[in-house]
Amino acid sequence: MLMDTRTMLAHAQADQRAVAAFNVYSLETVQAAVSAAEKVKQPVIIALGERYFGTVDVEGFAAMVRALAAKSSVPVALHLDHAYEKKSIIRAIRNGFTSVMYDGSKYELEENIARTKEIVSIAHMVGVSVEAEIGSLARGAFSDEEEGDGTLTDPQSAKRFVEATEVDFLAAAIGTVHGMYTGEPNINIGLLKQIREAVRVPLVLHGGSGTPDETIRETIRNGICKINVNTEISMAAVSYLKSVHEDAAIPHLSDVMAHMQGVMETSMERFIRLFGGCADV
């Protein structure tokens, strides 16, 4: 069933686990995510970034996700990832998204607070929860996200930000990157602990791809309740597509799409198990 993201993350916070939020852009990516979640019997968040509004029909996409969620055996939330424009937020709300991320991280703290506050007041009027970010992630390899400057989240600013804006979830920059790491990952768990002490809302980790399993487990032990994953799933799908291209025979597209979905599902299942605290990862 479709579940509101706030309730989903409140449960995750109480159980000390994290929900996977997969970036999706097609029927196959959504079906892979829902099917993987059903296999592991864990909830899942379907996340569409504003950057895909140019290529994905938002109205049709949202109707499709809501239909798949309605018959799913596990809770499914529909989230707008990294939105910079108020009109995208309103479009998502009108289409039944259960949460939105307003990304004002490029602004100074007070400007980010003022902009985020306005989004929160709109979204809360209709029961939609809001994620926001202070600090920003650098971009690693193969990512499709905007380049950030890699500024880590300051715990006192996080406290002021959450109190002033009343956001429901906070994306904390603690050293993960969007995309694959080009050097050794340097994730600051001590900083995460300080942020955890400063704010009570569920914390979100962006840049799940390529982050070592033990580091992921440690972030979850220290308050991370939602983990975004994009690049690793894309890489699994594109590697498969490249292997098809090298093949001399021309397979049918329906077979290629079905196989690609299976490849993504296998990768997603592993993330869901890891984030859900399953022993067999």
Ligand code: 13P
């Ligand atoms: P990765 O591409 O590193 O998995 O990060 C995804 C993300 O954080 C989307 O918001």
